[in-house]
Amino acid sequence: MENLQKRNLAIDMFRGCTMFLMVIVNDFWKVANMPHWLEHFDVMEDGMGLSDIVYPMFLFAMGMSVPLALDKREAKGLPMLDTIKHILSRTLALLVMGVFILNSDLGVSSPLGYGKGIFWLLMVVGFFLIWNQYPKESRTAKPLKLCGILILAFLAITYKNPDGGPFKTGWWGILGQIGWMYLFCSLAYLICGRRKWVLAVLWGVFCLVNLSVTPMRDSAQLLGPNVLHDFSEALHLGQGHSVIMALGGMLLVLTERRLAHRSTVAKLTVAMTVAAALAGAGVLTHRWWIISKGLGTLPWCLLVSAISVAFYAVLRLMEKYGITHWFTPLKPAGTATLTVYMIPYFLLSIWVFVNPVIPSWMSGWTGVTVCCLFGCFVMALAWILGKLNIKLKI
Numbered sequence: 001m002e003n004l005q006k007r008n009l010a011i012d013m014f015r016g017c018t019m020f021l022m023v024i025v026n027d028f029w030k031v032a033n034m035p036h037w038l039e040h041f042d043v044m045e046d047g048m049g050l051s052d053i054v055y056p057m058f059l060f061a062m063g064m065s066v067p068l069a070l071d072k073r074e075a076k077g078l079p080m081l082d083t084i085k086h087i088l089s090r091t092l093a094l095l096v097m098g099v100f101i102l103n104s105d106l107g108v109s110s111p112l113g114y115g116k117g118i119f120w121l122l123m124v125v126g127f128f129l130i131w132n133q134y135p136k137e138s139r140t141a142k143p144l145k146l147c148g149i150l151i152l153a154f155l156a157i158t159y160k161n162p163d164g165g166p167f168k169t170g171w172w173g174i175l176g177q178i179g180w181m182y183l184f185c186s187l188a189y190l191i192c193g194r195r196k197w198v199l200a201v202l203w204g205v206f207c208l209v210n211l212s213v214t215p216m217r218d219s220a221q222l223l224g225p226n227v228l229h230d231f232s233e234a235l236h237l238g239q240g241h242s243v244i245m246a247l248g249g250m251l252l253v254l255t256e257r258r259l260a261h262r263s264t265v266a267k268l269t270v271a272m273t274v275a276a277a278l279a280g281a282g283v284l285t286h287r288w289w290i291i292s293k294g295l296g297t298l299p300w301c302l303l304v305s306a307i308s309v310a311f312y313a314v315l316r317l318m319e320k321y322g323i324t325h326w327f328t329p330l331k332p333a334g335t336a337t338l339t340v341y342m343i344p345y346f347l348l349s350i351w352v353f354v355n356p357v358i359p360s361w362m363s364g365w366t367g368v369t370v371c372c373l374f375g376c377f378v379m380a381l382a383w384i385l386g387k388l389n390i391k392l393k394i
């Protein structure tokens with residue numbers, strides 16, 4: 001029987017590494033003349049850089065966490081209705097955060113005179129007031145949460161984009177996309193239980209959806225819009241590339257569970273075989289589709305999935321043999337992930353107030369190094385906030 005009380009450190013390390021990289025690559029906009037292999041490739045450019053694999057790997061990590069979290073709730077004897085409420089509340093939180101960030105990215109031109117800096121500052125304060133991990137005995141939690149709700153309501157009502165448009169949903173933002181993926185994967189796992197083959201069929205279906213509507217090398221579509229794609233769009237899953245990543249993470253954890261009593265060598269062999277098969281399928285489909293994060297093509301999905309499986313296998317080995325001390329500085333990114341994600345928005349609000357000029361030396365590897373140091377600074381801030389009992393928890 002799997003020990004559900006023991007935390008899977010490899011998943012924390014996986015999630016922590018991807019979030020740390022996400023903070024760094026999101027800061028690359030300041031850097032001129034950056035090595036191309038670190039950047040996002042253009043939509044129609046055949047290939048992918050480091051920036052193109054970070055977000056999908058985070059989705060993969062989210063998928064790995066879903067079965068473990070839901071099984072832990074079941075082991076505690078929590079009613080199914082409570083679990084569904086928990087899933088819906090987490091989804092709502094991610095959607096709300098995603099929409100606020102989306103609108104800030106569109107630009108802020110409020111008739112009240114505040115700009116993006118004030119919007120970011122109040123937004124982050126509102127998020128922390130609502131979703132901070134308050135002590136159970138706290139008497140101030142409800143009033144503070146109400147203050148956070150009022151702050152977000154104020155921003156939503158008074159917001160205008162530079163074209164005069166109102167607060168809107170759009171594509172839900174990155175956190176919103178994660179919210180929809182989390183909702184789908186969680187409900188799929190509750191419905192399918194531990195029947196891995198059903199989830200594998202779902203994964204295959206979304207691969208077919210992706211192939212059918214994603215433009216090929218000659219810009220043609222294999223099938224074009226179809227009923228499966230319509231269902232996918234209705235569930236806010238697009239052409240399926242994000243859910244392919246998340247379901248892949250779920251399947252990896254369930255496969256590992258089946259191999260629990262096998263030797264380390266056997267587990268590693270299976271993991272590397274799966275990674276090789278995914279990479280091979282990525283190379284094969286690359287004959288007809290380019291590798292593109294912007295288009296969400298299947299070759300890109302399969303190659304990133306292969307990297308994710310291999311990376312997780314290596315982290316599992318490190319966990320088994322106690323090679324985990326290197327992760328200590330990155331631990332906040334693995335255990336206080338949302339806090340780490342929000343800190344840069346607070347720092348960016350200060351940046352907007354100061355309005356500094358980006359120096360000419362913020363270029364090439366010097367600029368990349370500064371972005372890495374910025375990531376370390378964010379980790380340190382998250383650690384300090386944790387010590388002060390300030391941590392986003394949904």
